[in-house]
Amino acid sequence: MKKKQAECSVYEQIVSLAETILDAELKKHVRVKGISQDTLVFLSDSSAAAFTVKLHKEKLLRDISKAFPEIKNIQIKTGTV
Numbered sequence: 001m002k003k004k005q006a007e008c009s010v011y012e013q014i015v016s017l018a019e020t021i022l023d024a025e026l027k028k029h030v031r032v033k034g035i036s037q038d039t040l041v042f043l044s045d046s047s048a049a050a051f052t053v054k055l056h057k058e059k060l061l062r063d064i065s066k067a068f069p070e071i072k073n074i075q076i077k078t079g080t081v
Helices: 002-021 047-055 057-067
Strands: 030-036 039-044 073-078
Touching: 002 030, 002 039, 002 057, 030 047, 030 073, 039 047, 047 057, 047 073, 057 073
Parallel strands: 039 073
Antiparallel strands: 030 039
C-alpha cells in the first residue's frame, strides 16, 4: 500500500513540475496524460500547442529529468483534454 502511495506522490510531483514549466497559454491546451514506462505522455487538444511542446521537448525533458531521472522521453498526443 505504501508503494502505491509513493508512486502516486512521485506522479503528482512530476505532473506539478511539468505544469510549472509550461506557460499559461499552453496549459489551456496541454495536460499530462500519464507515464508509460520511462515516458511522460502529454495530451493536447490543439495541434499548434502540440507542435509548440515538441519544439521545446528537449528543454522540457532536461528540466524534468533533473528532478526525475527515471523520465527518459516525452511524448505528445492530440485528442480531447
